[in-house]
Amino acid sequence: MIVKSKVLIIDSGESTRSFMRFILINAGFRVSIARTGQKALELADEEMFDVILIDPRLSDMEGVECIRQLRLIKAFESIPILAVSQPHNTANREEEAAAGVTHWIDQPVAPHKLIDVITEISPDPEVFDDDMVNNLIG
DSSP, rough: EEOOOEEEOOOSOOHHHHHHHHHHHHTTTEEEEEEEEEHHHHHHOOOSSSEEEEBOSSSBBBBBHHHHHHTTTTTSSSSSSEEEETTTOOTTTTHHHHHHHEEEEESSSSSHHHHHHHHHHHHOOOEOOOOHHHHOOO
């Protein structure tokens, strides 16, 4: 059994969250979602993620501030953070990079492009045989 990366999607838009979640789950990734920056920070206290995908325009806080706060958590100091942004909105990329964004993808997001980028920046999948799984859960 191959276990792919765990992705946290942080986006205020229901349709965008659902779309990206659907695409990534069907590509074999494990996915959690957060509608707000605050919810994302709560999830980060409870779970470990391999990749964070964020819309820099959140409803409750600036996405850049959420990224800064995530980077303060030791476990999230160096994991890839992918910002989903408008193609014409490149002026903020310097500030986003300073906060901790490592990669960008433009909207509208094409399913194959999303899978390719997440696959590229994710850690290599882990392969577990049945005995290893049984030992982990047994």
